[in-house]
Amino acid sequence: QSALTQPASVSGSPGQSITISCTGTSDDIGDYNYVSWYQQHPGKAPKLIIYDVSHRPSRVSNRFSGSKSGDTASLTISGLQADDEADYFCSSYSSTTTLVVFGGGTKLTVL
Amino acid sequence: QVQLQESGPGLVKPSQTLSLTCTVSGGSIRNGGFYWSWIRQYSGRGLEWLGYIFYTGSTFYNPSLKRRITISIDTSKNQFSLSLRYVTAADAAVYYCARQDYGADYFDSWGQGTLVTVSS
Numbered sequence: 535q536s537a538l539t540q541p542a543s544v545s546g547s548p549g550q551s552i553t554i555s556c557t558g559t560s561d562d563i564g565d566y567n568y569v570s571w572y573q574q575h576p577g578k579a580p581k582l583i584i585y586d587v588s589h590r591p592s593r594v595s596n597r598f599s600g601s602k603s604g605d606t607a608s609l610t611i612s613g614l615q616a617d618d619e620a621d622y623f624c625s626s627y628s629s630t631t632t633l634v635v636f637g638g639g640t641k642l643t644v645l
Numbered sequence: 646q647v648q649l650q651e652s653g654p655g656l657v658k659p660s661q662t663l664s665l666t667c668t669v670s671g672g673s674i675r676n677g678g679f680y681w682s683w684i685r686q687y688s689g690r691g692l693e694w695l696g697y698i699f700y701t702g703s704t705f706y707n708p709s710l711k712r713r714i715t716i717s718i719d720t721s722k723n724q725f726s727l728s729l730r731y732v733t734a735a736d737a738a739v740y741y742c743a744r745q746d747y748g749a750d751y752f753d754s755w756g757q758g759t760l761v762t763v764s765s
Contacts, residue, residue: 536691568750568751570750570752572752579741579755579756579757579758580692580741580752580755585749585753586749586751621690623692625692625751631708633694633708634694634750634751635694636691636693636694638690638691639690639691
């Protein structure tokens with residue numbers, strides 16, 4: 535069982551926006567701005583798309599954005615494209631374990 | 646752009662030792678700005694951080710594995726390695742090496758991953 539809770543799946547049509555939630559506790563997401571998001575296509579390694587809640591690596595499209603409210607972080611993808619279809623994982627520092635912990639992943643389907 | 650590549654046996658017998666190496670190219674492993682980490686993924690979903698090593702040789706391990714895991718580094722070869730002793734079926738996973746920003750909690754570069762099966 536993963537430390538952070540994500541919905542198993544979300545879907546959206548091309549051009550739409552979707553949001554994926556990642557729920558933790560006050561020991562991780564709630565108390566630290568160390569939330570990251572990764573995109574993983576089938577058979578590929580995860581790719582960092584958001585770090586420190588809302589920062590985006592330079593090579594990542596500005597269609598990806600991150601935010602946090604309380605113990606829940608969110609990833610929003612705007613202007614959905616077919617290539618966005620992938621698994622998305624969140625992660626956070628956890629003071630309980632002093633480790634980086636991950637969510638169970640969300641499968642995004644572009645209809 | 647830094648690249649990481651895992652190598653090692655894809656099949657390990659129960660109770661034996663899993664040994665993997667990560668070769669770093671496009672950048673020096675001596676760069677003090679990064680930790681060098683191992684992460685594994687079960688059945689295409691659950692991710693677990695295993696531990697990291699700094700270029701000085703200092704390490705930090707996931708406590709759940711602390712008695713079985715060793716991460717080492719060879720700066721002359723620009724490589725770091727994972728050793729996991731007394732493996733069981735629960736250790737079967739895709740193993741990734743990754744670069745972690747020093748003082749941060751995200752992984753900005755990953756290897757392609759290598760599947761490890763545990764079976765006699």
